[in-house]
Amino acid sequence: MFEVVSNEILAENLHKMVLVAPRIARARKAGQFVMVRLAQGEERIPLTIGDADPEAGTITLFIQAIGASTRKIVDTPVGGSIRDVAGPLGKETHITNWGRVACVGGGVGTAVLFPLVKALAEAGNEITTIIGGRSSRYVILADELGALSKNLLITTEDGSLGSKGFVTGPLGEMIADPACAPKAVFAVGPVPMMKAVANMTREPGIETIVSLNPIMIDGTGMCGGCRVQVGSETKFACVDGPEFDAHLVDFDGLSDRLTSYRKEEAQRHAATDC
Template identity: 45%
Template sequence: MYEIISKKSLGEGINLYCISVPDVAFKALPGQFIILRVNKNGERVPITIADTDKKNGTVTILVQTLGKTTHMLSELNVGDSLADVVGPLGVPSETEKFGTVACIGGGFGIAAIYPIARALKESGNHVISIIGARSKELLLMEDEMRSASSEILIATNDGSYGTKGIVTDVLRHLIYEKNIHIDRVVAIGPVIMMKAVSDLTRERSIKTLVSLNPIMIDGTGMCGACRVLVDKKTKFACVDGPDFDGHLVDFDNLMNRLKFYKDEEKASYECHMKQHHNV
């Protein structure tokens, strides 16, 4: 159980894992996530399910190495096992037929949006995907996103591929210059990106869903760690989300809450590196 079946590096600090979790693979729907622990005393880390293979009982996840736990995960290899995995968690994303849907992904958000884009296309939507990275070499899952979309548009900060700029520049061009009619937007990525997308679409009243990533602990709605403010009301992202209406989310509150344990996270990472790697 929880064995790593394959591991592929997609660049500095980004790994794609295929993990054996038959129960989760069988039930998971687009937009849902797992909470994993690397070892029995370890922190619980929420990670979006990027893909499933029901026949072989595996789930695919893409993980960006940031702090202690994701670093420990990056050191595991094929044949190693995680301590445990719970899921699928969260409310599945809405993937009915809406018309034209723009799916916007940045960073690990590209892996998270991939199953949603695919399901939206299968439901008969015209899916315009917009994905971005700092430069061409850092762009994730382009082939997968291409196959999951009706059209794909790419933005790189340095202009090495696609439009020079960020994903919101491409969306703004579509909506305001090309006057493309978009029925719905789904955006997953850094909080600042989801906020910028929501600000852009609010002006044209285009329904926009974002997937929130607050710190989580139990993932069952009991601990309150993942509380977010949506329409001035407290919601728990693990059970009420992670998808919410971007026009109603208090992004500043989310950004502040994500910074809350920065000193402890830094100390924990440094302590781990000192103990295990002598650095």
């Protein structure tokens, strides 16, 4: 059992939950995730390890409550517990000192970006972080990311915070200016955002890493649920990723697979609302 020591709402349907998990806190590296199951018989949910405190023996998870299972997980109060937290899983992020890097987070993907920015800052990179959401209500972790970055740029689609538009706007300006162009780009967010970033950095040849969130079932390479086409190869995001070279990812195939169970999810959602 993994005790919940804090559970805070960061934005609509987005919780920051801290759990006691000493072994995972000691072993985890940036980019890795855990498979969480609230109770026996419940669905397993993959969640990025947002942060860890090895001394306190805790890990931080950012959880978007979008389905029946995630809603039950975020409803666990402080002092309550989660039955299974398996991990750390997946490959750690390849971190080096590129010099100037851009880190791009769209909406909830910003939470997955946070540990990458932290690791890149610790490696001495000069980071421009660009985060965005539909409106100011959906912009998360701005203070935390601002403290780790040389520049923090915010975009909102309605212009309620930062500049109006998509996160790709400021990234395009950076790429176009030889004095600011990044040596590497990390992007996490909705599939169309990651695809747009990959298309912008392909021609100038800027190394670009994306973190993918396909459907996962076991998280250990057994079921094939998380398969994604990367170049000429089929990869399993849970063991070969979740980070991949953005220029090789088949984003359209990923999008198709992500939407394939939407009807069943909606039915389960409706059933648990009763």
